[in-house]
Every structure is written in structure tokens, then in C-alpha cells.
Amino acid sequence: xxxxxxxxxxxxxxxxxxLSVRGLNKRYGDFIAVDNLDLDLPKGELVAFLxxxxxxxxxxLRMIAGLVPATSGRIVVGGRDxxxxxxxxxxxxxxxxxxxxxxxxSIAENVAFGLKMRKVGRAETEQRVxxxxxxxxxxxxxxxxxxxLSGGQQQRVALARALVIRPSILLLDEPLSNLDAKLRxxxxxxxxxxxxxxxxxxxxxxxxxxxxxxxCDKVAxxxxxxxxxxxxxxxxxxxxxxxxxxxxxGRTNRFAAVAKNxxxxxxxxxxxxxxxMTGKVEVMIRPHRITLSAPADGAPCHAVEGxxxxxxxAGDILQYEVVxxxxxxxxxxxxxxxxxxxxxxxxxxxxxxxxxxxxxxxAA
Amino acid sequence: xxxxxPTLEAxxxxxxxxxxxxxxxxxxxLINLIGFVAPVINLxxxxxxxxxxxxxxxxxxxxxxxxxxVTDPFYIELLVNSxxxxxxxxxxxxxxxxxxALLLHRTTxxxxxxxxxxxxxxxxxxxxxxxxxxxxxxxxxxxxxSLLSLAGLPTLKLIFNSTGVVIGLTEILMPYMILSLLAxxxxxxxxxxxxxxxxxxxxxxxxxxxxVPLTLPGVALGSLLCFVxxxxxxxxxxxxxGGRVFLLATEIxxxxxxxxxxxxxxxxxIMILIVFGGALFLYLRALRAIA
Numbered sequence: 151x152x153x154x155x156x157x158x159x160x161x162x163x164x165x166x167x168x169l170s171v172r173g174l175n176k177r178y179g180d181f182i183a184v185d186n187l188d189l190d191l192p193k194g195e196l197v198a199f200l201x202x203x204x205x206x207x208x209x210x211l212r213m214i215a216g217l218v219p220a221t222s223g224r225i226v227v228g229g230r231d232x233x234x235x236x237x238x239x240x241x242x243x244x245x246x247x248x249x250x251x252x253x254x255x256s257i258a259e260n261v262a263f264g265l266k267m268r269k270v271g272r273a274e275t276e277q278r279v280x281x282x283x284x285x286x287x288x289x290x291x292x293x294x295x296x297x298x299l300s301g302g303q304q305q306r307v308a309l310a311r312a313l314v315i316r317p318s319i320l321l322l323d324e325p326l327s328n329l330d331a332k333l334r335x336x337x338x339x340x341x342x343x344x345x346x347x348x349x350x351x352x353x354x355x356x357x358x359x360x361x362x363x364x365x366c367d368k369v370a371x372x373x374x375x376x377x378x379x380x381x382x383x384x385x386x387x388x389x390x391x392x393x394x395x396x397x398x399x400g401r402t403n404r405f406a407a408v409a410k411n412x413x414x415x416x417x418x419x420x421x422x423x424x425x426x427m428t429g430k431v432e433v434m435i436r437p438h439r440i441t442l443s444a445p446a447d448g449a450p451c452h453a454v455e456g457x458x459x460x461x462x463x464a465g466d467i468l469q470y471e472v473v474x475x476x477x478x479x480x481x482x483x484x485x486x487x488x489x490x491x492x493x494x495x496x497x498x499x500x501x502x503x504x505x506x507x508x509x510x511x512x513a514a
Numbered sequence: 515x516x517x518x519x520p521t522l523e524a525x526x527x528x529x530x531x532x533x534x535x536x537x538x539x540x541x542x543x544l545i546n547l548i549g550f551v552a553p554v555i556n557l558x559x560x561x562x563x564x565x566x567x568x569x570x571x572x573x574x575x576x577x578x579x580x581x582x583x584v585t586d587p588f589y590i591e592l593l594v595n596s597x598x599x600x601x602x603x604x605x606x607x608x609x610x611x612x613x614x615a616l617l618l619h620r621t622t623x624x625x626x627x628x629x630x631x632x633x634x635x636x637x638x639x640x641x642x643x644x645x646x647x648x649x650x651x652x653x654x655x656x657x658x659x660s661l662l663s664l665a666g667l668p669t670l671k672l673i674f675n676s677t678g679v680v681i682g683l684t685e686i687l688m689p690y691m692i693l694s695l696l697a698x699x700x701x702x703x704x705x706x707x708x709x710x711x712x713x714x715x716x717x718x719x720x721x722x723x724x725x726v727p728l729t730l731p732g733v734a735l736g737s738l739l740c741f742v743x744x745x746x747x748x749x750x751x752x753x754x755x756g757g758r759v760f761l762l763a764t765e766i767x768x769x770x771x772x773x774x775x776x777x778x779x780x781x782x783x784i785m786i787l788i789v790f791g792g793a794l795f796l797y798l799r800a801l802r803a804i805a
Contacts, residue, residue, distance in 0.1 A: 268714055311713065
């Protein structure tokens with residue numbers, strides 16, 4: 151199997167990641183594509199850059215790969231400052247959304263290309279190419295041309311081609327977006343397995359939150375060129391630090407409110423707000439954290455009376471739209487056997503934990 | 515439904531169906547038969563006619579013309595010289611056009627429109643006019659030599675020899691080469707070049723190992739086109755060669771219009787067709803090799 155050598159002198163200094171990005175900026179004229187990005191990634195982790203299109207995630211990745219020059223900032227990998235190093239001397243493996251295989255070369259030649267550029271000996275090249283191709287389960291396809299393979303197979307060739315050079319970091323730019331849904335799930339597991347087996351540090355750019363949450367150790371949520379939050383999937387979901395993260399990760403009820411004297415009014419309730427917060431705020435509650443009965447353990451919760459205005463049975467979940475004191479709540483319940491969905495017009499009492507209530511200062 | 519189906523099938527009378535494609539091909543077939551095949555057959559028959567020194571064709575037939583062009587060292591040299599000069603022109607045209615085509619391929623928006631216009635404009639000007647432009651530049655007392663002598667450098671013999679013909683034809687054929695290359699550049703994907711860069715290929719290696727192989731179909735097409743145009747070019751070699759450069763097309767003109775030896779002119783014309791056939795054969799072979 152492949153081994154990823156430790157590049158640089160040794161483990162990097164404490165507090166700094168294997169990949170350390172400092173104050174990275176990219177401007178196109180007046181447009182700020184990436185705004186002051188700071189990032190520290192530990193060795194061996196798979197980190198997602200997640201965000202809507204145009205959020206700067208791909209530009210950040212391309213700056214790390216050296217394909218786009220940074221306007222300012224520093225990129226350090228394993229203690230080596232790569233900021234001004236040419237892409238062909240950075241030692242990074244990049245997998246593209248469009249595969250970007252060399253159409254005039256066979257699969258084996260594609261995989262061997264990086265080794266050839268590194269002047270690796272013939273015997274070693276042959277062995278490493280064979281291993282890489284077997285790792286992505288394409289043994290027997292060595293002499294095929296890329297056009298003869300399916301999309302999923304082509305992306306596996308691209309993965310083998312990027313990994314065979316034993317890069318310091320594996321960069322994946324929306325690698326699953328051109329594949330159909332079933333193949334996407336398969337490839338997702340395959341990429342994760344290979345990444346963990348090799349213990350390689352990897353960045354995975356995606357706009358699909360399910361991909362980011364299910365396969366990555368950490369997720370960097372980006373919006374409008376800024377890093378909104380970097381954390382584990384659980385942290386992002388349970389402790390979103392901005393209204394953008396709260397609404398981008400998972401579904402959420404969003405309410406506009408006004409904070410006054412340490413509280414905001416929502417549907418007749420007084421929601422405590424963080425100290426010092428005044429003016430317009432946003433209150434968010436996840437639909438599936440709202441229950442129709444009070445919590446059994448008596449944990450502190452909010453409760454409000456309402457009426458079901460819409461009832462949707464979606465197989466695994468029941469979705470209710472509930473209007474309470476003029477506010478419309480989306481409520482999701484897991485379905486159980488022999489349960490009858492509530493009908494439109496049914497009175498209900500909604501409960502949710504105080505700790506499941508997020509209050510954010512509204513964006514200016 | 516099942517009851518209706520047989521009647522529907524039986525209803526139209528049995529007629530021979532001519533595919534639409536065949537009908538659409540009829541006009542171009544007729545035009546080619548009248549405008550190309552018939553004259554070529556005519557040429558072929560002329561090449562076997564007997565001719566008197568006055569240029570008058572007797573009724574008899576003769577293979578004298580064919581014997582002449584395969585045995586007379588003048589005609590053998592003429593053929594070899596034409597092919598070699600045209601190949602040199604193709605190579606120079608390719609070298610001059612490739613960077614322009616690559617730049618054009620990578621330019622977008624208004625700049626591309628402007629650049630494309632600049633490339634195509636020469637095609638809108640007659641080759642005669644452009645050739646006279648080159649005469650003004652290349653003459654012994656022309657622009658280039660005047661500048662050279664101003665700079666205290668020795669002047670060059672740039673016109674009324676092969677050098678002039680090669681310079682003029684290279685420039686005249688460049689638009690055809692650039693457009694052919696551009697048509698063949700569709701396989702060039704900037705992502706593929708980036709992939710090569712991240713795999714450790716420097717820009718020079720990326721150019722030779724990725725860009726050039728992917729542009730070979732365009733190179734082959736442009737080379738074929740320019741070769742054919744160079745071998746059959748007449749005005750430019752005539753004017754820039756000053757009667758001292760002997761190429762197939764100019765010799766055909768001389769034989770037909772000056773010496774009035776139509777059978778020999780016809781034989782040389784057929785010879786050009788054979789050269790074209792050879793070029794086309796090589797092109798198809800090359801395409802198969804690089805595809």
C-alpha cells in the first residue's frame with residue numbers, strides 16, 4: 151500500500167496545523183473572492199470546505215494548490231512556506247470535478263505521469279502504478295483510454311493519479327458532483343476509506359452539506375469569501391456560531407425579533423438573549439427539536455400553543471406547519487407504527503429546549 | 515388497435531423509398547461531376563495527346579509528356595523542389611501560427627472578437643494585393659533593406675528567389691493555419707493543463723507532453739490545408755519568384771500559356787493531383803496514429 155511520508159523537518163510547532171493558512175486574500179478588482187482566511191488543519195484529517203457557489207471555497211483550494219496566486223496571506227504545509235512556490239513544486243494531489251484525465255494517454259500512463267515528472271525509476275514506477283490502480287479497483291483497465299471508462303471509473307483514475315505521487319495534501323474539488331446519486335454514495339465511502347487508510351491530510355470542496363457532514367472530520371463553512379465556522383459536524387450542527395451556519399447546515403425555523411433588556415419576544419414567549427445583545431436579532435429552532443409533548447425529564451423548555459395549518463406525511467417523518475401567536479413553525483416528527491398524523495386545524499402545544507434555541511444578532 | 519394496424523400498414527402503395535440524404539446529395543454530386551470530374555478526365559485525356567512544336571495538338575496520342583516528366587531531370591527537380599518548398603512553408607506557417615492560435619483559444623469576450631477579426635482580415639484582401647505589399651517590403655531598395663543599410667548592416671537578397679516566395683506564402687497561408695488549429699484545439703481543457711502542473715510538470719513539460727499532443731489533430735488539418743494551398747499557389751510564386759523560382763503551378767501556367775504545350779501542362783496538373791492524393795493519404799494515416 152501507499153505510505154505518505156512526513157514532509158518538512160518534523161511535526162510542526164504546537165498550535166499550528168500541518169496545513170496552516172494565514173490571512174489569505176484573493177481579490178479580483180473590487181470583488182473579494184476570499185476574505186482573510188485563517189485555517190489550521192491537523193495531519194491526517196479530512197476537512198470539507200462547504201458553502202454555496204461563489205463563497206470562495208474553490209478559489210481557496212486553488213490558492214492552496216498554487217493554481218491561483220494569492221493577493222496576500224501565507225500558506226504553510228509541514229513547516230514549509232509554499233506561498234510563492236509554483237504549483238509543480240508544491241507536491242499536492244488535486245482531483246477535479248471534471249476528472250481532467252489526459253485523453254491521449256492510457257490509464258496506466260495517466261497514473262504514471264506524476265512519477266515520470268519526478269523521474270522515479272521504471273521498476274518503482276511500475277510497482278506504484280500497479281498498486282495505485284489496484285487501490286481504486288481498476289486492475290485490468292491499465293491499457294484503456296479515459297474515454298472508454300465510466301464517470302465513476304474516471305474519477306477513481308484521477309484519485310489514483312493524485313495519490314500515487316504521495317502528495318503532502320490531497321485536494322478534492324467537488325469530485326462527486328458529476329456523478330449520479332448512487333455512484334456518489336459509493337465514491338464517498340471509497341474516498342473516505344482510502345483517505346483514512348493512507349492517513350493523508352485532505353481537503354474536500356463541496357456545496358453538498360450531506361457529503362461534508364457524513365465523510366469529513368471537520369467542516370469549514372464558508373460564505374461570501376469568509377470562513378464562518380470551522381468545526382466537527384456535531385459542533386456545527388449543535389453550536390452554530392452564526393445565523394448563516396445555523397441555516398445552511400440542516401433545516402431550521404428562522405424568526406426575526408427585537409432584543410430588549412436581555413430578551414426577545416417570539417410568539418408571545420420571552421426568549422433570553424445573550425448579554426449585551428440589543429436591536430434586531432434572529433431566533434432559530436431546528437424543526438425536529440420541537441416536540442408535541444413536554445420533555446419527560448423536566449428540562450427547561452419553551453412551550454407555546456398553536457394550530458396545525460398543514461400536515462405532510464413523508465414516510466420517515468411527519469412535517470407540520472403550526473401557527474402560534476402569528477409565528478409559523480415547521481415541526482418534524484419521526485413516524486412510528488400505528489400513529490395517526492394530526493389533521494389540519496388540530497390544536498397542539500409545541501415544546502423545545504432552551505438549549506435548542508439559537509439567538510443571533512441580525513446581519514447589518 | 516390490433517384490428518386497425520394491418521389496414522394502416524397496407525394502405526400506402528408500395529413505392530421505392532429514396533432516403534432524404536441521397537436526394538440532398540444529388541445537387542453537389544452533379545456540380546462535382548460537371549465542375550471537377552469532367553475537367554479532370556479531360557485533363558487526363560489531354561495528357562496523352564500528341565503535340566507539335568507549334569503547340570498544335572495532332573489527333574494522335576502519345577505518352578511523350580508522361581515520359582518527359584518522369585525522366586527529364588528538370589521536371590523531377592521541379593516536382594521535388596515544389597514539394598520541399600511547400601513543406602518548408604507549412605513548417606514555418608505552423609511555427610508562426612501556433613502561438614497566435616493558442617492565444618486566441620485562451621482569449622475570451624471582446625478581445626477574442628478583435629483578435630479573430632485581425633486574423634481573418636487578410637483573407638478579405640486579395641493575395642495579389644498582399645503580394646505587392648511584400649514586394650514593397652522585400653525589394654533590394656525596399657523597406658527592410660533600407661532599414662538594414664541605415665543600421666549599417668549588409669542588405670539581404672529577399673526577393674525574386676525562393677526566400678521571397680517562402681516569406682510571402684507563409685504570411686498568406688497563416689490565417690488558414692490559425693483557423694484550422696483553432697478548430698482542433700477543442701480538446702484542450704485548462705483543467706487538464708492544471709492537472710499536469712499539480713502532478714509536477716513544469717510549464718515547458720506541460721506544453722510538450724499535454725498541449726502539443728492534444729493539438730495534433732488541428733496541426734494535421736492545418737498542415738494538409740496549407741500544403742495543398744502552397745503546392746497549388748500561383749500568383750505569389752510568380753510575382754515574388756520573379757520567374758526564377760520554378761514550382762509546379764507556375765510551370766503549368768508557362769506550359770499552357772507561354773510554350774502552349776497543353777499535353778505537358780495537363781500532365782503536370784495531374785501530377786499535382788497525385789501529390790494531393792499522397793498528402794491526403796499521409797493526413798489520414800497521421801490522424802489514425804494520433805487519435
